[in-house]
Amino acid sequence: MALLTVAVVLVAALGLLNLVLMLGVIRRLREHTELLSDRPSPQAEVMLEAGSTPGDFVSTTVDGQLRTRADIPPMTLMAFVSPACEHCEAQLPLLIDRARAMPGGTEHVWIVVVGKAGPEVDAYAAQFTGLATVFVEPGSGPLPLAFEVKGYPAFALLDEQGVVRSTTHGLARLDLPVAR
Incomplete structure (x- = not known):
């Protein structure tokens, strides 16, 4: 025992x-x-690095206005989104809020909807009407090529000289100016 x-x-x-x-x-x-x-997790390259200048381009807005790199106003938010992108959908509410609050108004927010023009892409682009200068281009279009976009969504802030200040996949990480 x-x-x-x-x-x-x-x-x-x-x-x-x-x-x-x-x-x-x-x-x-x-x-x-x-x-x-x-x-901090390493950020995958979104597009041009901070400090880079976008390449030359000539593109037409959905309103039919011709735009070039020289037409980008100082302190501009650039957004590249696609209707085929789940992550883009998640960023839309924040993008719309930031577009409304951006100093300088619609001229200082350029949204490029990436996709082949058609009913789905046009409806997607229409939600930005009145909030931004809107473009519809394929992935091989002048703006995605000028900014060397590598994935979607892609956001950038250009400074007073038209140089990329910062880029990211998530808009909340982008240090945007505040409306006064």
Whole structure:
């Protein structure tokens, strides 16, 4: 009987030791998770890097106005979105809010709807009417090529000299000027 008691005590002690060690491992995993989540994740290249100047282009707005790089006003928000993009859909409410609040109004917000012109793309572009200068172009169009767009959605802020100040896939990360 004494041998059975010793065996039960030994198994109980081993179980308690295992529990203590597992709690220590869980605590360390939580610390590592916090450390890893605090590190900024590397951003995939969206388009031109900050400090770059977009290439020359000639494009026509949905209103029929011809625009070139020289027509980009200072402090302009550029947005490249596509109706075939799920992430673009998630960004639309914020894009519409930012377009309404952008200093300078519609001239300082250029939205490029990327896709083949047709009913779906035209309806998608129509939601930006009155909020921005809107273009509809294929992915190989003049504006996506001038800005070297690599994925959608893509957002950029151009400074007073027409140089890219910052770019991102998520509009919330873009440091936009505030309306006064």
